[in-house]
Amino acid sequence: MNDYLGELVLYYVPYCCYSTEMLKELLKLKMYTDVHFPKLKITRVNCMSNANIIYEKNIQSYPTIRLCLQGQDEITFIKNEVDVLNSLISFVSANILINEKPLIGNSDNINIHNIDIHNIDIHNIDIDNIDINNIEIDNIDINNIDINNIEIDNIDISI
Numbered sequence: 001m002n003d004y005l006g007e008l009v010l011y012y013v014p015y016c017c018y019s020t021e022m023l024k025e026l027l028k029l030k031m032y033t034d035v036h037f038p039k040l041k042i043t044r045v046n047c048m049s050n051a052n053i054i055y056e057k058n059i060q061s062y063p064t065i066r067l068c069l070q071g072q073d074e075i076t077f078i079k080n081e082v083d084v085l086n087s088l089i090s091f092v093s094a095n096i097l098i099n100e101k102p103l104i105g106n107s108d109n110i111n112i113h114n115i116d117i118h119n120i121d122i123h124n125i126d127i128d129n130i131d132i133n134n135i136e137i138d139n140i141d142i143n144n145i146d147i148n149n150i151e152i153d154n155i156d157i158s159i
Helices: 017-036 051-056 084-099
Strands: 006-012 040-046 064-069 106-158
Touching (some): 006 017, 017 040
Antiparallel strands (some): 006 064
C-alpha cells in the first residue's frame, strides 16, 4: 500500500444478492476515484475463497466495506439504502479530506470545491484561510471548531 493513499475493501460472498449489487456500485465508484483519488486502491475480497479473513477482519455481514488510509484505523462504511453510490462517494471523499496530512491538526490555505458531505462528525480542528465553493452539507455535527478568514460561495445546508 506504499504507493497508495489507502485502500477501500469490499468483503463479499458471491451468493449474496446485496453483495452482487454492491459489486456493481463499487465499479461505478472506481470510475469516480480513478479521476478524483487515483492513489486510492479499491479491492474486493471473496470471503468464501478466503474464509480466515472473516475472523481476521471481524466481518459480521455481507457486504462489508472498509476504508483504510495510510497510518489510520479502518473505517467501516454504513450503507445508505437510497443512494449507495453517492453515499460511497461522500464516505470516501470526506474521510480522505479529513485524514490527509494537510488537514490533520492546524492547517493553512485549504481549497475545497464541489463536494457533498452527509452524516459526518468533526471534532477539534483549527483552520485558517479556507475558501469553499459549491458545497452541500446534510446532517453535520461540528464541535470545537476555530475558523479564521473564511470565504464561502453557494452553500446549501439542510438540517
